[in-house]
Amino acid sequence: MAAWSRRSLAVLAPVACVACGKHESAREQAPAPKLAPDVVPRTGVAIAVDGELKEPPWNHRSLRAVLTGDDGREAHPYSELRMLHDDATLYVGLYAADEDIRTTDAWTLTLGPRVIHVDAAGRADAPDVRAAVDRDGTLDQPGDYDEEWVIELAIPLPAGATSFDAAAERCDTPKDGKTRCGRWHARVGLE
Amino acid sequence: MRAACVLTLAACGSSSVASPPIDAYVDLDAPARPGAGPGGGLLDTLDFAVIGDCRPANLDDTPNYPTAVATQIFADVQAEVPQPAFAVTTGDYMFASTGGTEAAPQLQLYLGARAGYANAVYPAMGNHECTGYTDSNCGPGGADGDTENYQQYLSQLVAPVGETRPYFIEHFAASDGTWSAKFVFIAGNAWNQYQAAWLDLALAEPSTYTFAVRHEPHYSETAPGVDPSTQILARHPLTMLLTGHTHSYDHVQAYKEIIVGNGGAPLNSGYDYGYVIIALQPDGTLQVTSYDYMTHATVDQFAINPDGSLVTP
Numbered sequence: 001m002a003a004w005s006r007r008s009l010a011v012l013a014p015v016a017c018v019a020c021g022k023h024e025s026a027r028e029q030a031p032a033p034k035l036a037p038d039v040v041p042r043t044g045v046a047i048a049v050d051g052e053l054k055e056p057p058w059n060h061r062s063l064r065a066v067l068t069g070d071d072g073r074e075a076h077p078y079s080e081l082r083m084l085h086d087d088a089t090l091y092v093g094l095y096a097a098d099e100d101i102r103t104t105d106a107w108t109l110t111l112g113p114r115v116i117h118v119d120a121a122g123r124a125d126a127p128d129v130r131a132a133v134d135r136d137g138t139l140d141q142p143g144d145y146d147e148e149w150v151i152e153l154a155i156p157l158p159a160g161a162t163s164f165d166a167a168a169e170r171c172d173t174p175k176d177g178k179t180r181c182g183r184w185h186a187r188v189g190l191e
Numbered sequence: 192m193r194a195a196c197v198l199t200l201a202a203c204g205s206s207s208v209a210s211p212p213i214d215a216y217v218d219l220d221a222p223a224r225p226g227a228g229p230g231g232g233l234l235d236t237l238d239f240a241v242i243g244d245c246r247p248a249n250l251d252d253t254p255n256y257p258t259a260v261a262t263q264i265f266a267d268v269q270a271e272v273p274q275p276a277f278a279v280t281t282g283d284y285m286f287a288s289t290g291g292t293e294a295a296p297q298l299q300l301y302l303g304a305r306a307g308y309a310n311a312v313y314p315a316m317g318n319h320e321c322t323g324y325t326d327s328n329c330g331p332g333g334a335d336g337d338t339e340n341y342q343q344y345l346s347q348l349v350a351p352v353g354e355t356r357p358y359f360i361e362h363f364a365a366s367d368g369t370w371s372a373k374f375v376f377i378a379g380n381a382w383n384q385y386q387a388a389w390l391d392l393a394l395a396e397p398s399t400y401t402f403a404v405r406h407e408p409h410y411s412e413t414a415p416g417v418d419p420s421t422q423i424l425a426r427h428p429l430t431m432l433l434t435g436h437t438h439s440y441d442h443v444q445a446y447k448e449i450i451v452g453n454g455g456a457p458l459n460s461g462y463d464y465g466y467v468i469i470a471l472q473p474d475g476t477l478q479v480t481s482y483d484y485m486t487h488a489t490v491d492q493f494a495i496n497p498d499g500s501l502v503t504p
Contacts, residue, residue, distance in 0.1 A: 052250070054288075059252040078438075078457035080248055095248045097459035099437055136325070144410050145437045147459060148248070174439075174460040 039063060042191045043084040043091065049154045051122065051134030053093040057084055062093070067170060067182030075182025079107075079170045085157060085190050094118070094151040099174050101137045101146045110185075111155065112164035120149050130154040142175075163189040221362035221371065227277035227311040229353025231362035237372055237400065237471040240268045240275040240308075243435040243454035244283035245301055246319055251293040252286065253300070257455030260464050261304035264454055264484050268466060269308045275468060276363075277310050279374060281435030281451055282317025282406030284348065289322050289338040298347045313374065316357040317406040317435065318414060320344035321380040325436075326413040330357060330381035333415075341381070357381045360393045370475070372400035372430075379407045382416030390420060394427035400477070400497055401430050408434040409446045421446075430477070430499050431469075440465060440481050442491060447499035449479065465490060476502050 041061040048055070067079040082093035094107050098120070105120040118124040122133030131153050137146020167185035174180075222230040242264055247255045268275060284301045287294040305312060320340050321329035328334050329341040341357075349357065357378035364371045375393050378386065394401065403424055407414040409432075424432065435452035439460035442449050453464050464484040469477055475497060481490040494502035 054250055056251075059249060059254060064255070074458075076461050076463065077459045078248070080457070082249075093249075095457065097248070097438060097457040099439060099459040145408065147437070148457065150249075176461055178461055180461060 038186045038188045040083045040085050040090070040188050040190050043086055047084065047086075047089075047091045047152075047154070049091075049130045049132050049152050051132035051150055051152050053082065053095075053150060053152060058082055058093055063188065065168070065184045065186070067168060067184045069180060069182055075170075076180060077172050077174060077182075079168075079172075079182040081168045081184060083166075083188070088157055090153075090155045090157050090190075092151075092153040092155065094153070094168070094170075095148065096120070096150070096170060096172070097148045098137065098172055099145050099147075100142050101135060101139055101149055102142075103140055105149075105172060106170070107151065108167075108169045109153075110165070110167040112161075112166075114155075116153070116155070118151050118153065122151065124153065126155075128156050145175075157190075161190065163187065221364035225366065227361075227363070229311075231364075231374075232276075233366045234276050234363050235366050236273075236276075237363065237365075237370065237469075237477070238273055238275050239469055240271070240278040241433050241449070241451045241467040241469065242268070242278055242280045242312075243440075243450075243452040243456070243466070244281065244317065244438055245304075245455035246283050246286040246297070248286075248457045250286055250323070251288050251291055253293050253296050256297055256300045258300050258304055260455040260484065261301060262307055264464065264466050265305050265307040267482070267484055267487065268468075271468060275310065278308060278312045279376075279402075279404050279433060280312060280314045280454070281404065281433060282315040283319040283435060283452075283456060284314070284317070284344070285319050285340060286323065287319070287340055289335075289340055291339070294340045294343040295347070298343055302347065311352060313352055313361055313376065313404070314344070314348040315376050315404045315406050315433075315435075316344060316378040316380060318380045320357070325380075325407065325411055326415065327380055328382055328415040330378070330383070331385075332383035333381055358386050358389065362398075370399040370471070371397075372402065373398045374402045374404060377403060377405040377416060377420045379405050379411075379414040379416030379420060382414075382419065386416065387419055387423065390423050391426070394423065394429075399475075401428055402433060403429060403431075404433045406434065407436045408450050409443070409448060411436055428498060430497055431479075431495060440467070440490060442479075442481075442493065444501055447495075449481075451481075462490065 040063045043057045062082040065081045067075045069075040078097040080095040084091045109116045124131040135149040166188045169183045171181040245261045285297040318325045321327040361374040432448040438452045438456040440462045467481045476494045480492045
């Protein structure tokens with residue numbers, strides 16, 4: 001597994017954060033330049049790890065990736081990843097559409113040398129990772145139909161880290177009994 | 192009888208509800224004009240589309256509104272042969288915070304996509320047109336009041352079809368007088384005693400076909416109007432209940448229900464985005480066909496009788 005890299009991302013310098021969307025501070029209200037798709041933007045506001053991706057940078061600045069199935073098309077059920085960072089922390093938002101939310105439903109997240117599992121109960125298997133979940137639906141009640149669950153993670157960044165290999169996978173079994181998986185991977189750099 | 196009911200409603204109304212529903216007063220006949228428009232209309236045949244939930248995955252995420260999917264779906268419906276006379280939508284057109292400013296721009300994106308279909312579109316109200324929570328209740332008497340999402344829904348989607356409330360009825364009839372159809376739009380997230388009384392009246396009107404359109408399916412019991420309206424529906428003839436909320440497609444014959452929630456919102460089952468066409472057949476049955484939005488492949492197809500029972504081969 002590739003390690004966190006301290007290699008300078010000179011290519012990112014021209015697209016340094018100038019603005020972070022209309023809801024952010026006045027200092028950052030100029031039009032935001034588009035970042036390359038594999039760049040994790042720096043957040044200009046504090047992120048509360050509560051399972052709700054409500055801070056404006058999640059919508060206006062984050063690295064956003066839609067997981068794809070084996071056919072290369074958007075995975076069904078729909079899964080989406082978002083990333084932001086500040087000096088010390090990588091923030092990850094994981095959206096999972098899910099008509100039958102189970103405790104055993106989980107994401108596998110690979111970030112450099114780290115592999116993190118986080119489930120629909122909001123539990124991450126790493127003690128230094130803060131995790132929160134927001135569910136629209138009921139946990140472990142197959143008799144009804146659920147909508148979605150969202151995970152918000154705060155993961156400590158190694159000092160000086162500038163780039164790393166990232167991957168995400170989520171498998172789910174809807175009510176038709178067929179297990180389907182979505183995946184994403186990329187080499188990402190920190191803005 | 193109708194006048195007595197209206198008088199009773201007015202006398203029993205709480206102070207938080209301004210007036211009884213106007214539809215309780217008016218004649219329930221189809222408007223005497225060709226084509227679908229405000230109130231309904233006269234049609235050569237009953238052929239219409241059902242389109243489901245369309246919203247981004249995240250709150251206030253207007254930049255990632257599913258415009259492309261919605262545009263494709265409405266273009267598909269426009270290209271259907273024969274072209275459906277009208278469309279009904281099952282609710283959830285936004286994912287916007289009630290204290291924010293994203294409801295209007297998200298509806299503008301939706302309407303931009305919807306403009307690809309030329310005929311009338313009648314919009315049911317979803318929970319996202321209240322606060323976003325399934326158990327939310329907006330409008331007169333509702334605990335959540337008139338949120339920005341609710342007001343934008345009424346002004347941008349409901350007013351253009353000539354209605355003023357989130358629950359309303361549209362009447363259609365055959366140009367040659369051989370059938371009639373009523374579409375009763377239930378607002379499960381703007382539920383109050385007047386809507387309940389109105390629904391009972393509206394469903395009592397005789398018609399060949401009766402369609403109820405409600406955002407939440409039968410199992411979404413936390414929505415304030417689901418169980419009460421299900422009980423009222425059970426007292427009247429029903430051809431089909433059209434719902435959404437679950438971002439998928441499903442046919443639940445036990446409730447004479449199809450769930451059409453795959454109109455652009457994040458899919459939560461194995462089905463792709465798509466839409467449904469319901470078309471009157473020469474023998475008076477209705478053919479229900481669910482289509483994939485990209486391939487036009489038939490996902491599901493069945494036929495029902497006017498009383499909602501399944502046509503068996």
